[in-house]
Amino acid sequence: MLRVAVVGSGPSGVYAAQSLVEQTLVPDVRVHVLDRLPCPYGLVRYGVAPDHQKIKSLQNNLRTVLEHERIGFVGNVEIGAHGLTPQRLLGLYHAVVYCVGAARDRRLGVPGEDLPGSVSATDFVSWYSAHPDAAGNGFALGARSAVVIGVGNVAVDVTRILARGADELRPTDVPETALTALAGSLVREVHMVGRRGPGQAKFTTKELRELGALPGADVVVNPEDLALDPAFADPSGLPAVNRRNLEVVRSWSDRHPRGLDRRITLRFFLRPAEFLEADGRVAGVRFERTVPDGAGGVRGTGAYEDIEAQLVLRAVGYRGAPPVGLPFDERRGTVPHSAGRVLRDGAPSLGEYVAGWIKRGPTGVIGTNRPCAKETVTSLLSDTHALARRTVEEDPLAAMRALGHHPVEWPGWLAIEEAEAALGRSLGRQTVKIPDWAGLRGAALGPG
Template sequence: MSALRRVAVVGSGPSGVYTVQALLERDRSGALAVDVLDRLPCPYGLVRYGVAPDHEKIKSLQHTLRGVLEDPRVRFVGNVPVGGGGIAPEELRGLYQAVVYCVGAAADRRLGIPGEDLAGSVSATEFVSWYSGHPDAGGGFPLDAGSAVVLGVGNVAVDVARILVRGAAELRGTDMPQAPLDALARTAARRVHVVGRRGPSQAKFTTKELRELGTLPGVDTVVREAELLRDPRYADPAGLPAPVRRNLAVLGDWARRPDTGAARRVDLRFFLRPVAVLGTAAGAVRAVRFERTAPDGEGGVRGTGRFHEIEARWVLRSVGYRGVPLPGLPFDAATGTVPHERGRVLRDGVPAPGEYVAGWIKRGPTGVIGSNRPCAKETVASLLADADALAARPVPEADPLPRLGGEGRTPVPWSGWLGIEAAEAELGRTLARTSVKISDWPGLLRAARASGHS
């Protein structure tokens, strides 16, 4: 390990930081230098921009990630895109003995049904990015719609539903940017339908996330017991994993609970497969058409030929993430991942010297945040097994930092990120709130360049 001097990790989310941590734990000489590159001026990836703002416990993982990034052997370098207008992977290979790509899965999966591109039909990922303050996020959501349909029954779908019906007073104590907070305060949805094509025993949410829906003040959470009973595992859950049994128990309790007539409600629906998004004459969403499904006896579902429509002016698809190609790296379009062998990037089926992957771009968007740790350790084990060959790769003695910027682009160091943190804390004070995210590129870069933080 002592022969390795310079490694780059592309991406500062959990998979990237866990990769750095695994490298540091095996560095006995203290001579290793790791540059963590990110196209954003802010670290932490989906922990900052994908975890709901009212989930403080999960967001507190930032403290753990921070401890790794503040190690003296590590240098955070933000505002450095790789590929596609930024520094090319080929150039990175010439600057570092090894490069580990931890770039996640940035795109959302599509449904491939008619009407998916109507006005008011969006990905849940876009909405999450907006309320989480991602500087690339758009807007223009039909927030005045009284009813929304969320397609999918995972944690992101539950997060989106909760944010849509939650009161502004409950979100004011979070770091949600002020503009989304104000918009949601004016237009909280009255009814949100969370719809899955399979049964409750196959839903992907965790019990903690699910239970939160049942504790929101002024909100009824509605489940139809008839839909639960269509799932044979609901009546006989003995062979199911404990988390699934807990989910079924929660859903069963809700199904038997009286409707209080609250002004806002979340309807959890099962065995409904979307077949079309229906539009108005003006090209906007007016409803979603579903085919009722039934268990096929093999773990999937089959269509029944019976259909049902749910009226809504807003549809958010939450059916998973998908990796996108990084120019200069090989890519398997079928899996949405970079071809690899235990983390070693494969070019034409052969391991590429000095190139590695970890996280979702390696294994696909599966698992929870903690799943990135063993994934990163496997990749680092491969990298260290190659250490002698990597140490022999010729790289310049000069600091690569001047080569990482581009035309009109200045890399943001860790001190620049501290400037952003300070500016967000000050913004929160002016709004009589806790720290509030800056959500635009100019604002982030101004804060990073502020006196004493550049």
């Protein structure tokens, strides 16, 4: 028998576990899918917007994998805490596959970025997704104008949530605290701003179109911004997604505002230069006008424009955080590897592997994790003979408990699901997420 730990229960981790038990080269592989949280599914649970129910339904597919007879979910276990180091893990499993994602947001590196009222979109998403690490965060949403910096899908998500009415979110699993704050939101103007043009933006067309379908928000586009895009007159040379995006944005530039309660303004070719301050808080953003540089990028023009805002959300991408006890490439934000094998001092470390964003960086869509995980599992399986010679302890969970961990297994997760369903019923809603560590652990492990 080959015993493998997969660290991380998001798509990359679940796909790695699935590849391990579905292959036929090594017939008896047993997998524990470990997670710091007592809940599985990673960013599918805590990163997909609550109004994207179709994407969130991917949890059903991941659930089927985690219910496989040779796969066990082990939540509420943090690598690096209570003596559970990577070296200790290798004493419990023949191999460990780290699928820990990219937990940090990228910085802009401009003056005033840390003013109160300037927050990362990552933190905002965690708040409305009920991530327990965000339980202490509060977004009173007393701002009347907000700026979202970035033109990817995360930027589109947070813009849509700010501009969507709370009643439209009530049927979702958004936590009650976030729903109450959104119901009292004073935000009426949301500016989504990118340093390049719509022909280079990273959002997908389906998500972009959703902005124009919001019943309570006008979408406004500055035609002068569009005219700067080299592909504006003839988008035929663009990739299909970028071409469709440009066509959608172009159609909005011809619209007349309907006088709705909220307004979304899309701006392009503006690069943040500094955050403006008033009374110790962010009061706006000063942007430098950019123009195409002829090589696919942009250059500054020295002309500036200020956009007033009392709330700024930075949505310029994710970055990997150094996993405890593993080598880390700060420049790339990934763990050094060769076809998924972790490299220590340039040489493969027997038994240690990576998959997902911590392997390749925060790129691709959910489905990209499947071939990424398969490559790593192929490397692991080719090391089987050497791995099988390693001596491991008989009962990993007993060893974790002896170290002071309190693992949440699959029945504990099912208890959390039932508690969230009960919480929703008590609020006159459907299932509502439990937003804090104490509530999640209490539901999974019982009192005490």
